[in-house]
Amino acid sequence: MIKKKKIAEASIPTASMADIAFLLLLFFLVSTVIDVDTGIGLTLPEYVPPEEQEQVKVDPDRMAAVLINENGDVLIDGQFVAVHQIKQNLKPRITSKIDLPMNRKLIVSLKTDRKTVYNVYINALDQIKLAFFEVRDEYSNSRFGDKYDKLIPEQQKEVRDAVPIIISLAEPEVVKS
């Protein structure tokens, strides 16, 4: 009598698959860094060699010259102010130029000494940016009734045109050795 052989079921055990997947998942969870890079953005002007540089006269009314010396003292148009007062100082001047055409908006010129500490420079730049941002928010609030980031792109463009951020980094002086 021939006995029929029982065929073993050919299957891969999948019970541990979930465990393996969990292990992999854990590895990626741990190794992932979801930190967003934050910082103060700025666009540098294109480099022009000194002999080709042109001096453009700018109406002194348009300019706000911010000077920082090596001790961290700040001068705005010859007037001594503290670093955290820069914002209050600039805001009315930016606001007063909202209705003027593009070529008469306020230019903030930032100049530092070579020995100025970086931290003071960033604080000053932060203050200047904040001044622009707050004026933008106030303008968009009065015009569209909402904050700048909540506007639709077309409205944002309008606000950007009304309050452009013009920060000019002064051309460094040639160091005499």
Added chain:
Amino acid sequence: MKFEKKRAGTKQEIPTASMPDIVFMLLLFFMVTTTLREVDVLVDFKLPEAEAIEKIENKRLIHYIWIGNDKRIQINDSIVRLEEVRPIMYSKSQALPNVIVSLRVDQNADMGLVTDIQQELRKAYCLRINYSANIKI
């Protein structure tokens, strides 16, 4: 009085058949979002703090330059001299025209060095920069 336990007649089991699928889906998400390319930072630095902070929207456009508190400059994985900044960054801006250079500078660094690097970046046509800073609370 006799107490009787109330029991539902149905099976009390959570179906686990689809668990591997769910886990795999999560796994896939993390695999896609992970950027494993981490650079060893060789310089010591402490970022300044600021309020008017913007997020950099596209991480793939960023190149980093570190400046430590000992005035050493690091690009990629190596310490470089100031004169080497321009050729390196020029090749980068050629490969990726709208590159954003993130300057991770120690808060006690001199502006002189930062200005020098900015001048080199201007010559290398890397015009979009970002001063890396932490959010002031």
